Amino acid sequence: MDYNWNWGVLFTDPYLDWLVMGVQWTFAVALTAWVLALIVGILVGVGRTLPSRPIAFICTAYVELFRNVPLLVQMFLWYFVMPELVPDDMGRWIKRDMPNPEYVTAVIALGLYTASRVAEQVRAGISAVGQGLTNASYANGFSVAQTYRYILLPISFRLIVPPMTSEFLTIFKNSSLALTIGLLELTAQSQQIAEYTFNGFEAYTAATVIYVCIALLATIIMQVAERYTRIPGYMGSR
Amino acid sequence: MIEIENLSKWYGDFQVLTDCSTKVAKGEVVVVCGPSGSGKSTLIKCVNGLEPAQKGSILVDGTEVTARGADLTKLRARIGMVFQHFELYPHMTVRENLCLAQQKVLDRSRDEAVAKAETLLNRVGLTQHIDKHPGALSGGQQQRVAISRALAMDPIAMLFDEPTSALDPEMINEVLDVMVELASDGMTMMVVTHEMGFARKVADRVVFMDAGAIVEDRPTEQFFSAPESDRAKDFLSKILNH
Amino acid sequence: MSDFDFAVIANNLPFLMEGLQLSLWLTFLAMMGGIVLGTLLALMRLSGILPLSLFAATYVNLIRSVPLILVIFWFYFLVPLALGRPIGNFYSALIAFTLFEAAYFSEIIRAGIQSVRKGQAQAGQASGLNYWQIQRYIVLPQAFRNMIPILVTQGIILFQDTSLVFVVSLRDFMTVSSIVARTEGRLVEMYIFAAIVYFVICFAGSLFVRRLQKAKTA
Secondary structure, three states, X not given: OOOOOOHHXXXXXOHHHHHHHHHHHHHHHHHHHHHHHHHHHHHHHHHHHOOOHHHHHHHHHHHHHHHOOOHHHHHHHHHHHHHHHOOHHHHHHHHHOOOOHHHXXXXXXXXXXXXXXXXXXXXHHHHHHOHHHHHHHHHOOOOHHHHXXXXXXXXXXXXXHHHHHHHHHHHHHHHHXXXXXXXOOHHHHHHXXXXXXXXXXXXXXXXHHHHHHHHHHHHHHHHHHHHHHOOOOOOOOO | OEEEEEEEEEEOOEEEEEEEEEEEOOOOEEEXXXXXXXXXXXXXXXXXXXXXXXXXXXXXXXXXXXXXXXXXXXXXXXXXXXXXXXXXXXXXXXXXXXXXXXXXOOOOOHHHHHHHHHHHHHHOXXXXXXXXXXXXXXXXXXXXXXHHHHHOOOOOEEEEEOOOOOXXXXXXXXXXXXXXXXXXXXXXXXXXXXXXXXXXXXOOEEEEEEOOEEEEEEEHHHHHHOOOOHHHHHHHHHHHOO | OOOOOOHHHHHOXXXXXXXXXXXXXXXXXXXXXXXXXXXXXXHHHHOOOHHHHHHHHHHHHHHHHOOHHHHHHHHHHHHHHHHOOOOOHHXXXXXXXXXXXXXXXXXXXXXXXXXXXXXXXXXXXXXXXXXXXXXXXXXXXXXXXXXXXXXXXXXXXXXXXXXXXXXXXXXXXXXXHHHHHHHHOOHXXXXXXXXXXXXXXXXXXXXXXXXXXXXXXX
């Protein structure tokens, strides 16, 4: 193997700046998309469990649609196709004047895609609470809305903390797809450094270490959340 | 108080209830028994509309439960129900389990709700557990909390769906004692149970079901001393001769 | 709004089908490799032999922490370097996918093995079988039967993931679609077409999984 090691390259100008900027974009995309994913995902997930057939159908269709098309294709649809399908003025605005088009597109694509996965977790959490408790709540005189507000949502949110941890991690990893529409996030920056310096090993190692740190951090945060929200004596399934 | 008339129900092609008719008068205690799978739990869940029925009618205190657009929420607030698996809200303390519906459904003040909760828990001897979560209690204790939760709504009638079937044998009596006391206070009760001792002691009538139909519906003493149908005889001999 | 011209799809159909073939072939090979390697990792993890389980746990957690694209970049860079000669995009991609998916398969397989009741392995021990015989004849067959729906689901995810070879221009269905899109100037038609093709395949796959699950519970 013929290779010139040079770990110092990571700390020289401008490569250190590139890495830092990459990390910033990764966080920016992942966190904003996560907020979008939570809002849409919770609405869609709850919608799938509602007694109303049309609402449940629309929400199921959403999940199936977004889950069965690769995220990369969705990214391209939002970036290249959507501006062509909206009214001309709007399309022109998106293409010419919209600030940070790569960032906005990446957030929308990643957020709506992740929403379909969040929705699945929310739905699973609600159905794990079980028909028995739902019946008890109705028998207790609660309306459908109150049953969700006081019983189903509080319990299911606690149940889905662990699977949501892995979704939260996944959104950081999936934010790397933003590089396909030209956003220079962490993975893109490491590849760029590799190309400029021929020190691929060092560049990819740096990115890998940073991703591992993000994963550890997210796991720790979620473990704390899990301990904090645990229901004494309740296993979630009987 | 509760009038069930020609009630039939299907799950797809499978008929679970066939032409069931019976009545529970105000202050009456009616025990529903029968082999498992005979439809007794389904019948009692129809009374407060947890299970929809396809044919027949149920009248509860003048409200038609099976009618389209019936205000089930309002009706359910006035009928207490106790479940086989307690179904206490696991994420809330015992106190909150008793207070939540009082405050959110009946619009009682916090103080009023808590006072009511404390009185009821005192009656079933669980005052010291008021701040615990249900998961920290034994099955018998949980079921007594569940009965108190239902009573906190000042119900006009109580439905019990196999309240002791999920309990360890040594805890059955603590729950039955509460139910006996409730009956002697004049509560209207419909009870699905296998506890024939309880039925003998407090029931005014016994409804015996088999294969989704009501086979016998007679005063308690007559049912036990001289069951008419072979199926009831068979059932009693199996359940009593241990 | 541009006028749609779907003739572009018909004109380039053979080229597109070659891409789809590569996607499916890559999916199939990586899935086979991933399951074999994943089983090995799962057995190492559960072996109770500290160095083995530590290695497996580290490997799985490391791979699961990093994006697939980064792993693809890693192997495009590493494989030729390690072998001293280029071996072609396809094999680099295949190695990257196999090693990446193995981590995910191993977690599924580990859960599957743990879902087999302890009494089964004890019954095997009681009749004098050794560790590997117990795994081979008693635990793994039951585990795999339980896992088939989840493995197929992971296969669907893997199929979607193969679109990421776009980043190294390997000519899978995604890359080919985008080549046609650009050379013909028909981005709207081509990306919608790509979305439909992926959707139909993946949705059919998930319907198949649902049937498997129903068959299992029935």
